Amino acid sequence: MLATLIFILILSLLIIVHEFGHFIAARKNGVRVETFSLGFGPQIFKKKKNDTEYSISLIPLGGYVKMAGDSRLEYKGKDDEYFAKGAGRRFQIIFFGPFLNYLLGFLFFWCIFFAGYPNLTSKVGGLIDGYGAKEAGLAVGDKIIAIDGKKVDLWDDLQSQIQKRKAKENVELSVLRNNRELNFKVLIKDKVLGDELGGKQSLGIIGITPFDEIVEVRHGFLESAYLGVKKTLNLTVLTYKGLWRLLNGKISMRDSVTGPLGIFYITSRTAKLGIIAVMHLIAVLSISLAIFNLLPLPILDGGHIFLLGLEKLRKKALGVKAEHVVNNIGFTLMITIALLVTYNDILRLYGDKISKFMGR
Secondary structure: OOOHHHHHHHHHHHHHHHHHHOOOOOOOOOOOOOEEEEEEEEEEEEEEOOOEEEEEEEEEEEEEEEEEOOOOOOOOOOOOOHHHHOOOHHHHHHHHHHHHHHHHHHHHHHHHHHEEEEEEEEEEEEEEOOHHHHHHOOOOEEEEEEEEEEOOOOOOHHHHHHHOOOOOOOEEEEEOOOEEEEEEEOOOOOEEOOOOOOOOEEEOOOOOOOOOOOEEEEHHHHHHHHHHHHHHHHHHHHHHHHHHHHHHOOOOHHHHHOOOOHHHHHHHHHHHOOOHHHHHHHHHHHHEEEEOOOOOOOHHHHHHHHHHHHHHHHHHOOOOHHHHHHHHHHHHHHHHHHHHHHHHHHHHHHHHHHHOOOOO
């Protein structure tokens, strides 16, 4: 029940922020907003204030902002209508939705770095046979405090320093053992491992596993902002790399794309890890939603921006029939993607159970 509530709250937050971006940009540019709606299906709440009706519907898996004259069929030539505005103002209205999602992700990362997050220390929990650490004499319980004189405290820092080294290179580790500092020369070996995008890469390793020792890491206010920007940009680059690998067939849609069912499953697991884990999930989802919405596909914000660019080049907008065709294609495409993603989620999460039930 708690996981369901958190799932609904997360989706609602992402949708409200996105649609609020369109809403405030429309208002700023003098466009009348007729409806601000969260969810779909039967309405459970409705209130009209000024010219806008605010509503909440039963199924909180979507939302929309309805602007006056936002289709060629409805446009009547009034000054407060969407199509009465130039391409630049319409771009602002479209872009501000995903922009606010992107900004929300950054703000959550900023808060996480400032509030504190759990991280493994650089203490050795295990040694793997045939690798440099065991051969050099490291022991379980040793705390690695420096690599070639550069201080390390956390497992992430230790990994990033080791993995970028070349094979057959020696690295000097400074270690605390029984309150005594010891130094070891450790040989690095290459190992091919899976990366975050389902590919393979060769990394330097010394053959250690982490100790189950966790500390809370906090950063200063400005440093947290810097780390939030860095995390946001890294996630953006990683997402676009993933999309490119998906397009050229290097990773499968089944393993790389998830929908509401998959997000619910992830949320239910994340909720057990605490508020920081939930905040991290919100940040990742919000940035991912912004990037997805800016893809140049019909119906998505990126598709509308693409048509605005086309309008600028042609010096005129699409005709009513052409707009109708594009919208129909976009709607069909989104429904198809939604069904495929849901089908993949079912196979990934419940495939084994379905096979057993079918007697396979």
